[in-house]
Amino acid sequence: MKVEDLRVWFPVRKGIIDSLLGRMDYVRAVDGISFDVEMGETFCLVGESGCGKTTTARAMMILVDRSDVKSGRILFRPHEEVIEEISRVQPNVVVDGEYVDVYKTRGRAEKLVRREVQIIFQDPFGSINPRMKIYDVVEEPLVVHGIGTREERVEAVAKALEAVKLTPPEDFMARYPHQLSGGQRQRVAIARALVLNPSMLLADEPVSMLDVSIRAEVLEVFNELKAKRGLSLIFITHDIALARYICDRIAVMYLGKIVEVARADEIVEKPLHPYTRALISAVPDVIPENRLKLRHVPIKGEVPSAIRIPAGCRFRPRCVAYDENEWVRGFCEREEPGLVEVKREHYAACWIPIERRFEGSLSIS
Amino acid sequence: MLERRREVREGLIRYLARSLRSNFKEVWAYNLGKMSMLIIGFMVLVSIYSLVSLPSDFPQMWKASDRPPWTLNPKQGYPVWVKYLGIPVAETVSYDNVRLQEARIVTPRGPGDFPPRDLDRIVPEYGRSLGIKTLTPIGYIEVYRVSYTSTSSVFPQDVVVILRAKASEGVNLTSISVVPMVFVTRPDGLVLYTFEGKYTLERLVSGVEVKMRCDLFATSYIRYYGLDATVDSVCTLLNRPVFGEPLDVKASDFKTVTGEYQITLALWYTGADPRAVERLISNGDVSVSTSIRVIGNSYGLLGTDTKGRDLFQGLLFGFPVALIIGFSVAFAIVAIGLVLGVISGYFGGRVDEVIQRLVDVIVNIPLLPLLILVGVAIQTGGWVGWPALTIIMAVLVAFSWGGTTIIVRSITLSIKAEPYVEAAKALGASTWRIVFRHIIPQIIPYATAVLVFSVPGAIIAEASLSVLGIDHGLPTWGRILADAQAERGVAYKMWWWVLPPGLMLGLFSFAFVALGFTLETIVEPRLRRR
Numbered sequence: 038m039k040v041e042d043l044r045v046w047f048p049v050r051k052g053i054i055d056s057l058l059g060r061m062d063y064v065r066a067v068d069g070i071s072f073d074v075e076m077g078e079t080f081c082l083v084g085e086s087g088c089g090k091t092t093t094a095r096a097m098m099i100l101v102d103r104s105d106v107k108s109g110r111i112l113f114r115p116h117e118e119v120i121e122e123i124s125r126v127q128p129n130v131v132v133d134g135e136y137v138d139v140y141k142t143r144g145r146a147e148k149l150v151r152r153e154v155q156i157i158f159q160d161p162f163g164s165i166n167p168r169m170k171i172y173d174v175v176e177e178p179l180v181v182h183g184i185g186t187r188e189e190r191v192e193a194v195a196k197a198l199e200a201v202k203l204t205p206p207e208d209f210m211a212r213y214p215h216q217l218s219g220g221q222r223q224r225v226a227i228a229r230a231l232v233l234n235p236s237m238l239l240a241d242e243p244v245s246m247l248d249v250s251i252r253a254e255v256l257e258v259f260n261e262l263k264a265k266r267g268l269s270l271i272f273i274t275h276d277i278a279l280a281r282y283i284c285d286r287i288a289v290m291y292l293g294k295i296v297e298v299a300r301a302d303e304i305v306e307k308p309l310h311p312y313t314r315a316l317i318s319a320v321p322d323v324i325p326e327n328r329l330k331l332r333h334v335p336i337k338g339e340v341p342s343a344i345r346i347p348a349g350c351r352f353r354p355r356c357v358a359y360d361e362n363e364w365v366r367g368f369c370e371r372e373e374p375g376l377v378e379v380k381r382e383h384y385a386a387c388w389i390p391i392e393r394r395f396e397g398s399l400s401i402s
Numbered sequence: 403m404l405e406r407r408r409e410v411r412e413g414l415i416r417y418l419a420r421s422l423r424s425n426f427k428e429v430w431a432y433n434l435g436k437m438s439m440l441i442i443g444f445m446v447l448v449s450i451y452s453l454v455s456l457p458s459d460f461p462q463m464w465k466a467s468d469r470p471p472w473t474l475n476p477k478q479g480y481p482v483w484v485k486y487l488g489i490p491v492a493e494t495v496s497y498d499n500v501r502l503q504e505a506r507i508v509t510p511r512g513p514g515d516f517p518p519r520d521l522d523r524i525v526p527e528y529g530r531s532l533g534i535k536t537l538t539p540i541g542y543i544e545v546y547r548v549s550y551t552s553t554s555s556v557f558p559q560d561v562v563v564i565l566r567a568k569a570s571e572g573v574n575l576t577s578i579s580v581v582p583m584v585f586v587t588r589p590d591g592l593v594l595y596t597f598e599g600k601y602t603l604e605r606l607v608s609g610v611e612v613k614m615r616c617d618l619f620a621t622s623y624i625r626y627y628g629l630d631a632t633v634d635s636v637c638t639l640l641n642r643p644v645f646g647e648p649l650d651v652k653a654s655d656f657k658t659v660t661g662e663y664q665i666t667l668a669l670w671y672t673g674a675d676p677r678a679v680e681r682l683i684s685n686g687d688v689s690v691s692t693s694i695r696v697i698g699n700s701y702g703l704l705g706t707d708t709k710g711r712d713l714f715q716g717l718l719f720g721f722p723v724a725l726i727i728g729f730s731v732a733f734a735i736v737a738i739g740l741v742l743g744v745i746s747g748y749f750g751g752r753v754d755e756v757i758q759r760l761v762d763v764i765v766n767i768p769l770l771p772l773l774i775l776v777g778v779a780i781q782t783g784g785w786v787g788w789p790a791l792t793i794i795m796a797v798l799v800a801f802s803w804g805g806t807t808i809i810v811r812s813i814t815l816s817i818k819a820e821p822y823v824e825a826a827k828a829l830g831a832s833t834w835r836i837v838f839r840h841i842i843p844q845i846i847p848y849a850t851a852v853l854v855f856s857v858p859g860a861i862i863a864e865a866s867l868s869v870l871g872i873d874h875g876l877p878t879w880g881r882i883l884a885d886a887q888a889e890r891g892v893a894y895k896m897w898w899w900v901l902p903p904g905l906m907l908g909l910f911s912f913a914f915v916a917l918g919f920t921l922e923t924i925v926e927p928r929l930r931r932r
Contacts (some may be wrong), residue, residue: 095824098828100824100827147830148830151829151830155829156825156828158821163820163821164824166826166839166840167822168843169839177831177839178829178830181826181829181831181832182830226825229825229829
C-alpha cells in the first residue's frame with residue numbers, strides 16, 4: 038500500500054451568502070500525507086485524537102466522499118489473481134502492473150479492492166449490527182462477495198472464528214452481539230475482516246475501547262495473525278507504547294500531517310520531533326515510585342482547529358523546542374518543514390533535526 | 403447474483419417472521435396488549451362472518467331502503483331483546499310458505515244462490531267481515547290461515563302477504579289472474595276485510611307484497627263502533643283500528659285487543675275456466691307460494707331504522723369495511739413513509755430536498771376541508787360505493803404520509819451514522835443490502851407502531867366525513883350514524899341506532915390505541931413500568 042500526498046478536506050457548512058459567493062471553509066482532516074506499507078509489515082499511525090488517523094483509515098477504505106479527497110492517490114497492491122481481474126474489468130486503474138489506484142476504481146473493481154482490504158473499527162459495540170447473529174455477521178462479507186456455497190461458508194465462518202480464538206465456533210454462531218463481552222465482540226469484528234482472507238488489514242484503535250484486562254487477548258490475536266498469515270497491517274492508535282509493542286514501523290501524525298516516521302524501536306528510543314517526544318513522555322508509568330511524581334510533558338496549549346491551521350510549522354504554537362532554540366525560529370515561522378530522511382530510514386518534519394543534518398545547507402528562498 | 407438476492411430476501415422474511423412472533427408474545431404479556439389482541443381478533447372473526455353471511459350486493463340492498471327486505475321489517479323497530487327489559491313489544495312473526503288449508507271451486511248452485519253458499523263454507527269470513535267487497539268470488543279458491551297472538555299493549559305495525567307464482571312453460575300467464583283477499587279475525591270476534599286486489603299470474607311471477615288497506619273497512623268500522631269520526635282520522639295510523647278498539651267516539655286513541663288473531667288469505671283464481679285452473683294447479687303447472695308476515699314493532703338483534711333496515715346487518719357490514727379502511731390507509735401511509743423516509747435519509751442530497759419540501763407542503767394542508775371538497779366532488783361526479791370510498795382513502799393517504807416520512811428519515815440518518823453501516827460499506831455491501839439488511843430492520847418496530855396508531859385515525863376520518871354528509875353509499879358505522887342524525891333517530895330516542903356503531907368505533911379505536919401503547923412500551927424500553 039502506497040499513500041501519496043493524500044489530502045482529505047471536509048467542507049464546513051456556512052451561511053447562505055457565503056455558499057452563494059463560493060466562499061468555503063474546510064476541515065483539513067488529512068493535509069498531504071505519504072507513506073508506504075510493505076507486504077507483511079505492520080505499520081502504525083500514532084497521534085492524538087483529531088489528528089486525522091481515522092480519516093486516513095477511512096480514506097484508505099473509500100469510506101469518505103470521493104469529492105472530499107482533494108489530492109493524492111492511494112495505490113494498493115492486491116493478490117496477483119485480483120490484479121489480473123481488475124486489469125480486465127477496469128484497466129485504467131492499474132499502475133505499474135501491480136498497483137491499483139484505489140480512488141479511480143468503480144463498481145466491480147472497487148468491490149474487488151474492498152475484498153482485499155478490510156478494516157476493524159474502534160467501537161466493537163457499534164460496529165456489529167445488534168440484530169444479527171454472530172454467524173450472520175461473519176458470513177456477511179462472503180455473501181456480499183458471493184463466495185462459496187452455504188456449506189463452504191459455514192466452514193469458512195467456523196475457521197475465522199477459530200482463528201480469533203472464539204472456540205468452539207458453534208457456541209458463538211447462534212449468539213447475538215449483546216451476549217458477548219467487548220473483547221469477544223472485537224474478535225468477532227476481526228473474524229469478519231479475516232473471513233475474506235484479505236491481503237491488507239486496517240485496525241482503527243481496535244483496543245482503545247476495551248478494558249485493559251482484555252486488551253491482551255485481542256492484541257495476542259493480532260500478533261498471531263501477523264505471524265501466521267503474513268498480511269500487511271495498518272494499526273492506528275493513540276498509544277505509542279502499544280504501537281511499539283505491535284508495530285514494525287511507526288508514523289506519528291499531528292494535525293493532518295505525518296511529522297515523523299521510523300522503525301518502532303528507533304522512534305521510541307531516539308525521537309527527533311518534539312511532538313513525538315511529548316507523546317512518549319505522556320505514556321503513564323506503572324512503576325509505583327514514579328507514579329506520584331509530577332511528570333513533565335514537553336508540550337503546551339491545545340490542538341488548534343483543523344480549519345485554521347497555523348502558518349509555517351503547524352506544531353509551532355505548541356512547540357517547546359521552538360521556544361528553546363532561537364536560531365531555528367525563522368524557519369518555523371516562515372515555512373512548513375517537509376518529511377525529510379534525517380537519519381537512515383528515519384524521517385522527521387522538524388526544522389531542528391533537518392538543519393542539524395544538513396548544517397544549514399538548505400536555505401529558504 | 404441471483405443467489406445473493408434470494409438470500410437477502412429470505413433473511414428479511416426470516417427476520418420479519420421472527421420479530422412478528424416475538425412481538426406477539428411480548429404484546430400478549432401486557433394486560434392492555436392482551437385486551438387489544440382479543441378485541442382485534444374478535445373484529446377479524448366478525449368481519450369474516452360478515453363477509454360470508456351477508457349477500458354480496460348488500461351495499462346496493464342497503465341503499466334501496468324502499469324495497470324489500472327492508473319494507474317487510476318494522477320501522478324504528480326495537481331490538482327484540484328489549485322485552486326482557488320490561489319494554490312492551492309486538493314481535494315480528496313470519497309465516498313462510500303457509501300450508502294450503504282448503505281449496506275448491508265455488509259455484510252458485512242455481513239461481514238465487516248468490517253469493518254462493520259454497521263460498522260461505524270455504525271462507526266464512528267473507529260474509530261476516532266489515533268492509534267493502536267489490537268482487538264476488540266465483541271460481542277456484544284457495545284458503546290459507548295463520549294465527550298470531552298479541553299479548554302486549556303495543557300494536558303490530560302491519561300485516562304483509564307475499565305472493566310468488568311459479569308456472570311451467572306453455573301456461574298462458576296473462577289469461578289467469580289471482581285476486582288475494584285478506585281478512586283479520588280478531589279475538590273479540592270482529593272480522594275486518596283488509597285487502598282486495600287483482601294480479602295476473604305474470605305479475606305474480608316476479609313476486610308481490612301486499613299490505614293492509616284501511617279504506618276498505620273504515621266506513622263499516624265507524625258504523626260498527628258508532629264513532630263520530632272520519633275515515634281519514636280513523637285511518638291515520640292504520641294498525642290501530644285493526645289491532646285495537648277506539649277508546650272514545652272521536653277515535654283519537656285506541657287500546658290493543660289482546661288474544662289470538664286469525665289472518666285469512668283467500669286466493670281466487672279468475673279469468674279462466676275454474677276446472678282448467680284446478681287441473682293446472684293439481685298438475686303442478688301453476689303454483690303460488692304464500693307467506694304472511696305480521697310486522698310487530700321489534701326486529702332482530704339491534705332493531706331497525708326509520709326505513710326498516712336491519713341495523714344488525716348494517717353494523718355487521720361495518721366490521722370488514724372498518725378493517726379494510728383502517729388497514730389499507732395505515733399500510734399505505736407507513737409504506738410510503740418508510741420508502742420515502744429511507745430514500746430521503748439515506749441518499750440525501752437533491753432527492754432529500756425534494757421529498758422534504760413535498761412533505762412541508764402536504765403536512766401544512768388542512769386535511770378535513772380538503773376531504774369535504776373531495777367528498778362533494780365525488781358526489782357531483784356520481785361515484786358511489788367502493789370506488790367513492792377508495793377515492794376518499796386515497797386522499798386520506800396522500801395527505802397523511804408526511805409525518806412518518808420525517809421521522810423515518812431522521813431514524814435513517816442516525817442509523818446511517820452507525821459504525822456497523824460503515825462496516826458493511828467497507829465490506830463492499832451494496833446500497834440495497836445496507837438498506838434492507840441494516841437499516842429497514844431497525845425501522846420496522848417504529849413502523850409497526852405507526853401502523854397501529856394510524857388505523858383508528860383512518861376510520862374516525864371516514865366516520866367524520868360520513869357525519870358531515872359525504873355519502874359514499876356504503877353502510878359503514880359512520881354512515882349509519884350519519885343516517886341516524888339526518889333522520890332524527892336521536893330525536894326519536896332510537897338509542898339502538900346510535901349506540902352500537904358509536905360503541906364499535908370507540909372499541910375499534912381503543913383496541914388499536916391500546917395495542918399501540920403496548921408496542922410503544924416494547925419498542926421504547928424507557929416507558930416500561932416493570
